[in-house]
Amino acid sequence: MIMRELYPKIWFLPFSFLGLMLFLHNPLHAQKLFLLAGQSNAGGLGDSVLSNKHLTNKAFEYDILLDQIKPLRDPAGQNWKSLESVRGRGTILPSFTKTFALLQQEDVIVVHAARSGSSCSVKAELDNYGTWDSSGNLIWSAIEKTTKAVSASKVNLSGIIWMQGERDANAIHAGKLSAIEYKAALIWVIHSFRQKFGKTTLFFIVETGYQSGREQDGNDTVRFIQESVSKELDNVFIVYSATNLFFERGWMRDFVHYSQEGLDDIGEKSAKKIFQIIHHKSQ
Numbered sequence: 383m384i385m386r387e388l389y390p391k392i393w394f395l396p397f398s399f400l401g402l403m404l405f406l407h408n409p410l411h412a413q414k415l416f417l418l419a420g421q422s423n424a425g426g427l428g429d430s431v432l433s434n435k436h437l438t439n440k441a442f443e444y445d446i447l448l449d450q451i452k453p454l455r456d457p458a459g460q461n462w463k464s465l466e467s468v469r470g471r472g473t474i475l476p477s478f479t480k481t482f483a484l485l486q487q488e489d490v491i492v493v494h495a496a497r498s499g500s501s502c503s504v505k506a507e508l509d510n511y512g513t514w515d516s517s518g519n520l521i522w523s524a525i526e527k528t529t530k531a532v533s534a535s536k537v538n539l540s541g542i543i544w545m546q547g548e549r550d551a552n553a554i555h556a557g558k559l560s561a562i563e564y565k566a567a568l569i570w571v572i573h574s575f576r577q578k579f580g581k582t583t584l585f586f587i588v589e590t591g592y593q594s595g596r597e598q599d600g601n602d603t604v605r606f607i608q609e610s611v612s613k614e615l616d617n618v619f620i621v622y623s624a625t626n627l628f629f630e631r632g633w634m635r636d637f638v639h640y641s642q643e644g645l646d647d648i649g650e651k652s653a654k655k656i657f658q659i660i661h662h663k664s665q
Contacts, residue, residue, distance in 0.1 A: 413486070413488035413489065413537065414482070414486060414488055414489070414490050414491070414537070414540045414660075415490075415491040415492070415493070415531060415532065415535060415537040415538065415539055415540055416478075416490065416491070416492050416493070416539075416540055416541055416542070416543055416656075417492075417493045417495060417524065417528050417531075417539060417541075417542045417543065418458075418473070418474070418475060418478075418492060418493070418494055418495065418496070418543045418545070419495045419496060419514075419524050419542060419543070419544055419545075419546070420496055420500075420544055420545035420546035420547075420588075421496060421497060421498060421499060421500045421501075421511075421545070421546045421547075421548060421549060422468070422496070422498035422499060422548075422638075422639060423545050423548070423588075423591075423638075423639060423640050423645075424473075424474075424494075424496040424543075424544075424545035424546065425459065425466065425467075425468045425471075425473070425494075425496035425497070425498055426456065426457065426458065426459075426468055426471050426472055426473030426474065426475075426496075426645060427468055427471050427472075427635055427639040427640070428456075428471055428472030428473065428635065428640065428641060428642030428644075428645045428646075429471070429472045429641075429642040430456035430457050430470060430471055430472040431472075432472060432642040432643075432646070433456045433472030433473060433475075433476045433477065433642055433645065433646065434455060434456050434472070434476055435476075436476035436477045436479075436480045436646065436649070437453075437454065437455060437476050437480070438476075438479060438480045438483055438484075439453070440479070440480075440483035440488070440489045440490060441453070441454040441475075441476065441479030441480065441483060441489070441490050441492070442454055442489065442490070442491045442492070442535075443455075443458055443475070443491065443492050443493070443494065444491060444492070444493050444527070444530070444531035444534060444535065445460060446460055446462050446527050446530055446531075447460045447462060449530065449534060450534060451491060451531075451534055451535050454475060454476065454479060454492060455476075456471070456472045456473055456475065456476060457469050457470055457471050457472070457473070458473050458475050458492070458494040459473075459494035459495070459496060460494075462523070462527070463519065463523040463526075464497060464512050464518070464519040464520050464523045465494075465495050465496065465497060465520070465523050465524065465527065466496065466497055466498065467494070468496075468498065472642045472645060473494070473645060473649075474543075474545075474645045474646070474648045474649035474652070475492050475494070475649065476649070477645070477646040477647075477648075477649025477650050477653070478492075478543075478648075478649035478650070478652060478653045479492060479649075479653075480649075480653075481649065481650045481653035481654060481657075482653040482656065482657055485653070485654065485657040486657055486660075491531065491535050491537060493524075493527055493528050493531045495520075495523065495524035495527055495528070496545075497511060497512045497520055498511065499511030499512075499549060500512045500513060500514060500518075500520055500546065500549065501513045501514070501515075501549040501550050501553065502514050502515065502546055502547065502549075502550050502564060502567040502568055502571060503515055503550055503553070503559055503563055503564055503566075503567035504517040504518065504567075505553060505558055505559045505563060506549050506550040506552070506553030506554075506558065506559045506564075507549075508549060511549070514546065514567070514571050515567045515570055515571070516570065516574075521571060521574050521575075524575075525574070525575065525578050525579075528578075528579070529578065538579075539579045539580075539583060540584065540660065541583065541584035541585065541586055541656065541660070542575055542583065542584070542585050542586065543586045543588065543621070543652065543656075544571075544585060544586065544587050544588065545588045545648075546590070547589075547590030547601075547604040547605075547608065548590055548591075548593060548601070548604075548638055550564050550567075550600075550604055551590060551593070551600035551601040551603065551604045552593075552596065552600055553600070554599070554600040554603050554604065555596065555597055555599055555600030556600075561603050561606075561607055564603070564604065564607055565607045565610065565611065568607065568608070568611055569611060569615070572585050572611070572615060572618060582616070582617055583617065584617050584619070584656075584659065584660070584663075585615075585617060585618045585619070586619050586621040586652065586655075586656055586659075587608050587611075587612060587618065587619065587620050587621065588621060588622040588625065588648055588652060589605050589608050589609070589620060589622065589623045589625055589626070590604045590605055590608065590625065591625030591626050591628050591640070592625075592626050592628075592629060593637055593638045594629065594634070594636075594637035594638070595637055596637075601626070605623075605626070608620065619655070619656075619659055621651075621652040621655040621656055621659075622648050622651050622652045622655070624647075624651075625640070625644070625648070628640060628641075628644050631644070633647070
């Protein structure tokens with residue numbers, strides 16, 4: 383039984399100082415924990431004022447600087463090792479957790495592990511933005527942060543939400559990275575997470591969208607590989623694919639980053655898809 387049942391009147395102020403203190407001094411028995419990982423659209427460059435309209439008292443975030451589970455509120459994430467928080471911005475997480483918690487009727491904990499401009503393959507790496515393959519530190523930072531979240535919450539990892547690919551798409555377009563190399567890097571990332579959290583760990587992909595002012599061939603290649611990997615590997619799923627329509631819908635903040643409206647749609651739709659997948663596997 384979580385603390386809002388122990389303190390029903392106080393819980394109506396979930397972000398008050400008193401509410402936080404009560405939270406920190408009572409055990410959390412949430413049922414689902416998700417990692418959100420990737421580059422800047424995973425980091426979230428939306429509008430936190432808008433994203434936080436979706437807050438629910440069933441959503442929590444692991445804060446590695448405090449080593450504590452706390453109520454979720456954008457901007458999510460922390461600047462820690464190679465990971466970053468995009469301060470003042472909005473993510474998919476409030477929309478995702480609100481939708482999933484409503485469907486699942488359970489509390490949700492999220493771990494945020496993103497780096498703007500990061501690549502999947504070292505051949506696509508730009509400046510010092512980092513890479514998720516074996517040559518970089520991002521994968522190990524994300525694994526360490528998630529491991530600490532599991533320890534703090536006593537909840538096993540339910541799945542990984544992956545939002546990454548724009549940097550690799552640009553490298554593919556420029557002829558610096560092949561489709562085969564990108565596919566190998568993505569598969570390596572999936573296997574690396576699974577070596578730590580279990581070989582059947584669910585991996586949920588939000589397909590990479592388009593970029594204004596750039597040819598679409600690189601992005602189409604990334605999307606094709608993401609779909610191919612979801613068909614070839616067990617427990618890898620495409621949970622959102624409409625990012626290629628965001629320019630038409632007016633859901634772009636700039637040439638590559640999604641607006642809060644787009645991020646909220648990803649959060650809601652991916653939550654519904656992930657709920658269906660988890661529910662089906664539990665039968």
